[in-house]
Amino acid sequence: MTLDVSRGTDIAIVGATGKTGRAVAAALDGVAVVRRLSRSAPDYPVDLETGAGLAEAFTGCRGVYFIAPNVNPDEPALLVRALNAAASAGVDHVVYHSVAWPYSPRMPHHMDKARCEEELRAFSSERGLHWTILQPCAYAQNFEAVLDGTAADLAVPYSLDTTFSFISLDDVAEVAARVLIEGPELHHAATYELGGPEALSVRDVVRLVEVATGRVVASRSSSVDEWMKLHNDSMSADEQHRLGAMFEFYDDRDFLAGSAVTATLLGREPTPVRALIS
Numbered sequence: 001m002t003l004d005v006s007r008g009t010d011i012a013i014v015g016a017t018g019k020t021g022r023a024v025a026a027a028l029d030g031v032a033v034v035r036r037l038s039r040s041a042p043d044y045p046v047d048l049e050t051g052a053g054l055a056e057a058f059t060g061c062r063g064v065y066f067i068a069p070n071v072n073p074d075e076p077a078l079l080v081r082a083l084n085a086a087a088s089a090g091v092d093h094v095v096y097h098s099v100a101w102p103y104s105p106r107m108p109h110h111m112d113k114a115r116c117e118e119e120l121r122a123f124s125s126e127r128g129l130h131w132t133i134l135q136p137c138a139y140a141q142n143f144e145a146v147l148d149g150t151a152a153d154l155a156v157p158y159s160l161d162t163t164f165s166f167i168s169l170d171d172v173a174e175v176a177a178r179v180l181i182e183g184p185e186l187h188h189a190a191t192y193e194l195g196g197p198e199a200l201s202v203r204d205v206v207r208l209v210e211v212a213t214g215r216v217v218a219s220r221s222s223s224v225d226e227w228m229k230l231h232n233d234s235m236s237a238d239e240q241h242r243l244g245a246m247f248e249f250y251d252d253r254d255f256l257a258g259s260a261v262t263a264t265l266l267g268r269e270p271t272p273v274r275a276l277i278s
Helices: 021-030 056-057 075-089 108-127 142-148 169-182 202-213 224-236 237-252 261-268
Strands: 010-014 034-039 063-068 094-096 129-135 153-156 190-194 220-221
Touching: 010 021, 010 056, 021 034, 021 169, 034 056, 056 063, 056 075, 056 129, 056 190, 063 075, 063 169, 075 108, 075 220, 094 169, 108 129, 108 237, 129 169, 142 202, 153 202, 153 224, 169 190, 190 261, 202 220, 224 237
Parallel strands: 010 034, 010 063, 063 094, 094 129, 129 190, 153 220
Antiparallel strands: none
């Protein structure tokens, strides 16, 4: 990938300290100057709730990758605040990290991402900002501890037989880097759904690990209430509600996305889950 520096050189990542932000930054390192933005970032601290620091952090950037805090109920407002700062700073291209199946009324945080997509399109029409939307499916790395042998048991708050088009986080990051580097000339007004190469259930993933390594993985489906009791110390009531709604959706619905777009953008086949087992 070759960087066109005619519109500025740097690329800002909003949400750079999360796992997705770190992966996108790693994919861009050596190709572009990356500005890592977050509330706790030492070089570019920003506050999405107030907009403090955003315009300064975006000044001189050619592109922005926006990742909202997970299941944040104010995501549309956070995005609009960032879009206004990007426009005032002269940013040319904003790439929004959405999700596969954003318009899913049973999942409130997916619906917020659908609203964000609409806000982005409306803002572009009014202000002329170029945009791209990425809609990744569930990450294979959600089960990293089982894939790498760190954990020998797995409990999920939905059916073990629900199937997903698990995609490697590194593949998503590679696509994001390509879109940001190639810029709006190729990717303006594009919405890319990103799925992995095969439909697998959690039971299938466990079976792949056991066959490939000989390890035994104890897997089970827990209730949402049981899962929440183990994790609610770090989550607000609203976050619990949003995640609970998603788990209930997964309990009786698959979550699938095609891989053809992913393959085209990568220039190769997406990484299968079996390749992530160690």
